[in-house]
Amino acid sequence: MGGIFLLVRRSLRQHAFSTVATVVAVALSAGLVMSVFSIQYQARRAFTGGDVGFDAVLGARGSQLQLVLNAVFHLETSPGNIPWSLYQAIKSEPMVKLAIPYATGDNYYGFRIVGTTGELFTDFEYEKGKKLQVAPGGRFFDDTHREAVLGSFVAQKLGTKIGDVVHPYHGLVFDEASKHNEEYVVTGILEPTNTPMDRVVWIPIEGIYRMQGHVLRGTGEVYEAQAGQSIPDENKEVSAVMIKFRNPTAGFTFDQTINRQGKVATLAYPIGKVMLELFEKVGWVNRVFELVAYLVVLVSTAAILASIYNTINERRREFAILRALGARRRTVLTAIILESTAIAFIGSLVGYLFYAAILTGAAIAVRQATGVVLDVFAWHPVLLLTPIGMSLLGAFAGLAPAYKAYSTDVAQNLTPQS
Amino acid sequence: MPILDIKDLKKGYADPEGVRSLVVDVPAFSVDAGQQVALRGSSGCGKTTFLNLVAGILQADSGVITIDGEILTGRSESVRDKLRARHMGYVFQTFNLLQGYTALENVLLGMMFGKGADTERAKALLERVGLAERMHYRPRALSVGQQQRVAVARALANHPKLVLADEPTGNLDHHHADTALRLIREICSENGAALLLVSHDPKILDQFDTHFDFADINRRVRESAQ
Known part of the structure; x- marks a missing residue:
């Protein structure tokens, strides 16, 4: 041999x-x-199979896939908005463990700006037992201030540091000409999560409502937020509500009531199945x-x-x-x-x-x-x-x-x- | 006891018209253990075919070849290959060294298909033929005389009982031919191997005590000459 x-x-x-x-x-x-x-x-x-931390997405009536791509993967345009009342209604459901509102519509150098509440940082787990963490030296934003928390990928790509100022640009595609006047101070950089959340600039949801040129149509009538005045809940809108159920059967129940019997909103559930349909297509x-x-x-x-x-x-x-x-x-x-x-x-x-x-x-x-x-x-x-x-x-x-x-x-x- | 014994060996080839003609027809021939025998014959008289039959490279049409008591003829090609690897060494006119291999590897290849590679013996043989300093050279880096010495070392590598040499000095000048022949004979003697050498050069044959004209043993050559 x-x-x-x-x-x-x-x-x-x-x-x-x-x-x-x-x-x-x-x-x-x-x-x-x-x-x-x-x-x-x-x-x-x-x-399709990864743990995105949420079980379902509630959004405007339309495509479940668009809803998931928009709210979970921050890719597509939003199919539309739903009134704040729907968010409150779903949040108050006993079978819902967590409901977090997202409001979108702006970007920072192409990275999506998402308005949300502090619950995202305090209650949400993107993986079992793993909550969002800010890198040392930072903190989460204060809901009442013009502050921003950056996903790790955004900070890395743009070289943004704590204390830097973020100028939002209108729309989901970066256009130099559509710069908003508002300024947001970066208070924290998220530790990497290896999820689409790393590519997002997080600001308080009120920030989206009060952004120059933004209007709210929660009542069907156009409403523009005024400085120094609180925004009535009936005027508020959200692009999506991210939902975590207490048990899997709840999803089927809501799927039945929202998607089959209701005509106002769409529930994308389960998220993995919605994405699987895309992969099969x-x-x-x-x-x-x-x-x-x-x-x-x-x-x-x-x-x-x-x-x-x-x-x-x-x-x-x-x-x-x-x-x-x-x-x-x-x-x-x-x-x-x-x-x-x-x-x-x-x-x-x-x-x-x-x-x-x-x-x-x-x-x-x-x-x-x-x-x-x-x-x-x-x-x-x-x-x-x-x-x-x-x-x-x-x-x-x-x-x-x-x-x-x-x-x-x-x-x-x-x-x-x- | 003869190391090589041949009885009624016949080998023929068909020409393009399909007519079969005999090339080798040897009624009897033998070489004793350790004996050195030379055969002389003109080019094309069938000497190489005869050696290839003895080596088992060619299958005889009829007759019996016995090597060290083992019958070679009529056996499968695989068995003949095995017998050749175990009992025989072959020195060619063109040396037939493998160009991609060093002198040492060429000698080792002479062992690998028989009793197995023995690097120490391969080195000792190369030292014996005066190539201690060049054992890691490839054939192209060696002179013609040195290549022939590697071929001799390779033929002896596997402790053969019979060394077949086909015009082993045919590619060498007179001086180198004498040296190479002396070396082949000495090494065969030292290793107790019999030598069957074929050549067309009468000067070489004169150096052997036992030498034949190929026509003496090959009936077909004899008949053609008459």
Whole structure:
């Protein structure tokens, strides 16, 4: 067996250029396959199965998906507002453990500004047992002051520090021309949560109501908040109410009363199921990515076959000499299959580097776009199956050249061919 | 007891028209253990085919070849490969060193398919043929004479009982040919290996106590000449 390994090692070294080129091709395809499946899995889990801290979102009548994307992932536009009274009604329900209002409509350099209440910081758990924390030196905002708390990603991206001033811009898309006059002082930077909340600028909900140019239509009539005057509850509106139920059955009850019998609001529940519908709708895109990945694997398998097959003719004399030294046919056959397997296996190992690079790039892009964090080191069976599968395909690719080497006529090939 | 014993060995080839003609027809031939025998024959008379039959590289059409008491003919290719790896060494006219391997690795390959690699013995053999300083060189970095010495060391690497040498000095000048031949004979003697050497060069044959004209043992050559 030591002889076979020596043959494999020397052959890989002798044909170093084609070996390296093929290894890189295999590595790229292995990295791509691992990335496609890992990103798919992690994205699906983050958007559909991850703990977002809330069970449901209550919002304006319309699309549940839009509601979830807007309120949980801070991505889409709001489908509209609901009156403050609805928030109060749901909050007073015994089956509701927590109801937190969100009001949106402004941004800070493209990062969404969400008006909310202090309960978000005191009562809300974004993961079981984990509440939002401000980094040392900071504090949560005071509901009665123009103060802001920044998500960690916002602070990191914009280089904003405690004590800095935040100028809101109207709308959800940054436009230099639509700057509001109000100023908010940053009192705290949230510790990273690795959730979309990291991409949000949090201010008191009254701040949204009192922002220059904002009007409220809680009663159906236009109302503009005046400085020094409290805002009557009937004029207030919220973009969404984030809800945590005391038990899972409550969600079904509210789903029944709000979505099927009611006509005023929409309850997106459960959040994971709503997002799952999105993933199922765009499932064909995943299939396309998978198909491309499989095709790339096929191409790299063909590359292994071609690179080894092309060397067999020039190596016929080598095989004849080895046979004359006593090597059996099956020794030569095994050496070639091992060689192609080794290329595939080494390629798969190098593929982890490509996988890490692709996933890091994707993680940066996904985090910037959604706040969802992909973990390069997250386990997925594809990380083990890819090297095994690629090695098997490599062995398969080696069969044809191995047979060619196996069939080498010793006597005919022992003399040099001019 | 002969190390090589041949009885009624026949080998023929079909020409492009399908007519089969005999190339080797040896009624009887033997080499004793440790004996050194030279065969002379002109080019194309079937010497190499004869050696390839003895080595088990080619399968005989009929007849019996016995190596150290084991019948080679009629056995499967795998068994013949095994017998060759265990009992025989082969020195070629063109040396047939593997270019991607060092001198030491070439010698080790001469052992790996038989009794197993023995690095110490491989090194000792290379020292014996005067290549102690060059054992990690690849063949291209060695002179022709040095390459031939590596080939000799490789042929002896696996403690063979029979060394086959096919025009082993054919690619060397007169001075190097003499040196190489002396070395082959000395090393075979030191290792107790019999030597069967074929060459077309009468000067080489004169140095052997036992030498034959290939026509003497090959009936087919004899008949062609008549």
